[in-house]
Amino acid sequence: MTANRPTLADRLEALLPQTQCTKCGFDGCRPYAEAMAAGDAACNRCPPGGAEGIRRLSALLGTPVLPLDPVRGMEQARAVAVIDEALCIGCTLCIQACPVDAIVGAPKQMHTVLEDWCTGCDLCVAPCPVDCIAMVPVTAERTGWAAWSQEQADEAHARYLGRRSRLVREREENDARLAAKAAAKLEALQAETAQSVEERAAQARKQAIIQAAIERARLKQQAVKPRNTENVSPAVQAQIDAAEARRAKAGLGEPGPADPGATTGANPATKDQ
Known part of the structure; x- marks a missing residue:
C-alpha cells in the first residue's frame, strides 16, 4: 500500500515561510496555500517570502512571476519582537496573539520574547x-528567504501546529471541567430538591398522624357515657333523666333515653306503693 502523496496545497504550504503573519489576508499559511491551490488567490501575497518566495510558488503553480502585492506589505529585513520590561503590565494579550508560542510570561508579570522562536509576524x-x-530588525540587508531558512520555517511550522493542538486540548479540558x-x-x-420533598412528605405524615389522633379523641369523647349510670335506683335514674331533659330544653344536647316513669312525672319511688 503506497503512502498518500502530498496534495498541491501541501506542497505550496511547504514553500511558505511559516511566519503565520496573516499579511496575505488569510488566517495562516495553510489557508493561503489552500486558496492558491484552488485558484482563489495569487501567489504574490506573502511579504515574508518576498520575491524568492513568489518565484518558488509560481514555478510550482506554473504561473507567471508577479511583483509582490503592495497591499500586503513590503519585503524587508526580518525583525523580532522586543518587550519593554519597564512598561509591560503582564496582561498576556501578546501571549495569546503569538502563533508560535514565542512569548513566555504569566499574568501580571513581565513577559519575554524568545528571539530564536520569534517569526517576526508582529501580531503581538x-x-x-x-x-x-x-x-x-535583526538581519540587516537580508530580506525574504535570504533572512529566513527552510529549517527555521520547518521549526516554526512545528511550533504552530503544537500550539494549535495545545489550545484544542486546553479548550477540551476546560469544557470538561x-x-x-x-x-x-x-x-x-x-x-436538595429530593431532601425538600422528603421533608415535606415527613411533615405531611406528622400532620396526618396528629389529625388522626385528634379525630380519634373526638370520636372517643362522643362515645363516652356518663360514669356510674348503670344499676342505679329508680330515684337516681329519674334525676338523671330530668337533668338530661333540662339540658335538651336548654339546647345543650339530646336527651338521653328516659325511664318510662320520667315521662309522666310520676315519682318512681312511690309508683308501686
Missing part, C-alpha cells in the same frame, strides 16, 4: 494596551 504589537512591544462543575451543581440541586 496591536493588542498590547501599553504599546510596550517594538519590532527590531465546566461540564463536571455543572453536573456537580445539578446533582447537589437534585439532592
Whole structure:
C-alpha cells in the first residue's frame, strides 16, 4: 500500500515561510496555500517570502512571476519582537496573539520574547494596551528567504501546529471541567430538591398522624357515657333523666333515653306503693 502523496496545497504550504503573519489576508499559511491551490488567490501575497518566495510558488503553480502585492506589505529585513520590561503590565494579550508560542510570561508579570522562536509576524504589537512591544530588525540587508531558512520555517511550522493542538486540548479540558462543575451543581440541586420533598412528605405524615389522633379523641369523647349510670335506683335514674331533659330544653344536647316513669312525672319511688 503506497503512502498518500502530498496534495498541491501541501506542497505550496511547504514553500511558505511559516511566519503565520496573516499579511496575505488569510488566517495562516495553510489557508493561503489552500486558496492558491484552488485558484482563489495569487501567489504574490506573502511579504515574508518576498520575491524568492513568489518565484518558488509560481514555478510550482506554473504561473507567471508577479511583483509582490503592495497591499500586503513590503519585503524587508526580518525583525523580532522586543518587550519593554519597564512598561509591560503582564496582561498576556501578546501571549495569546503569538502563533508560535514565542512569548513566555504569566499574568501580571513581565513577559519575554524568545528571539530564536520569534517569526517576526508582529501580531503581538496591536493588542498590547501599553504599546510596550517594538519590532527590531535583526538581519540587516537580508530580506525574504535570504533572512529566513527552510529549517527555521520547518521549526516554526512545528511550533504552530503544537500550539494549535495545545489550545484544542486546553479548550477540551476546560469544557470538561465546566461540564463536571455543572453536573456537580445539578446533582447537589437534585439532592436538595429530593431532601425538600422528603421533608415535606415527613411533615405531611406528622400532620396526618396528629389529625388522626385528634379525630380519634373526638370520636372517643362522643362515645363516652356518663360514669356510674348503670344499676342505679329508680330515684337516681329519674334525676338523671330530668337533668338530661333540662339540658335538651336548654339546647345543650339530646336527651338521653328516659325511664318510662320520667315521662309522666310520676315519682318512681312511690309508683308501686
